[in-house]
Amino acid sequence: MDLMQAIKGRRSVRKYKTDPISDKAVETVLEAARWAPSWTNSQCWRFVVVRDFQLKEKLAAILDREKNRSAPAVRNAPVVIVACAELGKSGYYRGQISTDKGDWFMFDTAxxxxxxxxxxxxxxxxxxxxxxxxxxxxxxxxxxxxxVAVVEMTPLGYPDEEPHQSSRKELTEIAFKEKYGKQ
Ligand SMILES: Cc1cc2nc3c(=O)[nH]c(=O)nc-3n(C[C@H](O)[C@H](O)[C@H](O)COP(=O)(O)O)c2cc1C
Structure with missing residues (x-):
């Protein structure tokens, strides 16, 4: 698939088929994650692959408490990947925070x-x-x-719904020329 096609075609999927997915398929997506760039190549991210039914149920129950509309997806998808990050690695130089933004773990994990x-x-x-x-x-x-912080999670499985419509701001609203706010 062409890169722009993948970027523009990806949509949040909140309904999944229960069809199993192979270890190989999981490895493929983890391999893509592994090759992301990171602060001084520190690679603070860690991933927990959850297939166990009872564990997924516990995760879904935690989402339920927030009335998270993706709780059913976590409950039903064959796999859930939980992204974590080692703290104190990204955004640091010789053990000291290097920027005004503190720990960059959210950025690298994203x-x-x-x-x-x-x-x-x-x-x-x-x-x-x-x-x-x-x-x-x-x-x-x-x-x-x-x-180690838990950052986010995603279900992984075959979609069981048509992707919903999703829009984006126009480029003119988000991209400026030479100086902030200048069109
Ligand atoms: C950092 C982040 C956190 C999100 N958290 C949730 C969430 O807790 N529950 C949920 O259903 N969707 C969540 N989403 C999905 C967004 O609602 C979704 O990406 C956005 O509406 C755009 O839709 P699209 O992904 O289909 O393009 C999150 C997305 C991001 C980037």
């Missing part, structure tokens, strides 16, 4: 997850970035250690 979701789409699989949940609760369920 780059990896964007790679992952695009690779999934290019191979016929659906995903949805999910950020609205109690991350500490998810960490408890998945034995994520101290010093």
């Amino acid at each position: 780059l990896a997850m964007q790679n992952l979701t695009l690779a999934a789409h290019a191979t016929g699989l659906g995903t949805v970035h999910i950020g609205l949940f109690d991350a500490k609760e998810v960490a408890r369920v998945l034995d994520v250690p101290d010093g």
Whole structure:
């Protein structure tokens, strides 16, 4: 699939077939994530691949508490990938924060997850970035250690719905020439 086609064609998928997906398919999307760029190539991201029915049910219940509309997707999709990040690695130089933005773990993990979701789409699989949940609760369920943050999760599976319409701001609203705000 052409890159722009993948970028423009990927949509959040919140309804999944229960058809299993192979370890190879999971490895393909993780491989895409692995090759994302990161702060000094620090690669702070870590991924937990969840297939276990009871664990998925626990994750979905955590999403339910926030009335997250992707809870059923986490419950039903054959796989859920939970993106975590080692803290204190991205945005640091010799142990010190290097910029006014602090730890860049969210940024690096997002780059990896964007790679992952695009690779999934290019191979016929659906995903949805999910950020609205109690991350500490998810960490408890998945034995994520101290010093590692749970960032987001996505179901992974074959879509069981037509992608919904999704629009974007016009370029003129978001891109400027020479100086901020200048058209
Ligand atoms: C950081 C982030 C967090 C998100 N969290 C959730 C979420 O908790 N639940 C959900 O259903 N969708 C969530 N989404 C999906 C967005 O609602 C969706 O990407 C956006 O509406 C654009 O639609 P599209 O992905 O189909 O283009 C999240 C997306 C991003 C990037």
